[in-house]
Amino acid sequence: MTELEKGPQGVRRGRGARERIVSASQQLFRDQGINGTGIDQLCSVAGVSKRTLYQHFAGKDELIAEYLRRFDPDVLPEVFESADLAPRERLLAVFDIHSPLCPFIGAAVEIQDPDHPARLFARDYKKAFAVRLTESAREAGANDPEQLGEQLAMLLDGASARSRVLNADAFATAAAIAAVLVDNAIPATVPADASAV
Structure with a gap:
């Protein structure tokens, strides 16, 4: 066994080291923040040596980018690609499943x-998220889909930031506001039988 294959306690750690490092970053960055997490702690939690970490990532900056990339690479596909949700429902569903501790906001705040x-x-990511909202607003028939998409993106970010600062869920209130915005932006449809009367 070579020195490269040994972790902090001399245990063979060669396979899966990259995934353990990313997993440790997901836990520690979420719980302690990016700036509050050191390389030594990342290595300890991942069960790898510093040398192994630097074989997989050029530095903490590269690891932070990988952590964010893995968080939601396809921008909420469970909402935006769901065949079970109508476009209007998608606009409101993001408030039900979006993470209260948005790592993208956290990273932007912590990294100067x-x-x-x-x-x-x-x-x-934030631009792509707003585009997804705008596309759903357009499909739902919004009068100004770009404006509605941007309003909902801003509301969601505000709820995420407020939840993070107050350590309390602000998404129920944000969802209620979103419903008003959506109702005001998307014309009510007339049922098919009503037009025949």
Whole structure:
């Protein structure tokens, strides 16, 4: 057994090390924040040496970007790609399943460098999320789908930030506000039999 294959206690740790490192980052970054988590602690929780960590990731910055990339790579496919939900229902469903502790907001707040890979990824994710909302608003027949998509994205981010700061769920209130926005933006449909009268 070579030194590269040994973890902190000399136990063979070669296979699956990358996944253990990412898993440890998901737990620690969520619970302690990015800045509150050190490399030593990441290695300890993952059961790998620093050398192994640096074989898989060039540094903590690269690990942070991977952590965010894995959080929701397809932008809530369980909502936006669901055949069981009508477009209007999709707009409201995001408030039921969106994570109260949005890691993208957390990363953007904790990392000051606007060109940091994690900040760039967070920005791209938030833009993609707003596009998904806009697409659903357009499919639902919103008068101004871009405006509704942006309003809902902002409301969701605000609820996430408020939940994080107050350590309380703000999504029920946000969902109620979202329903009003959606109702005001999407014309009511007339039932098929009513038009025949």
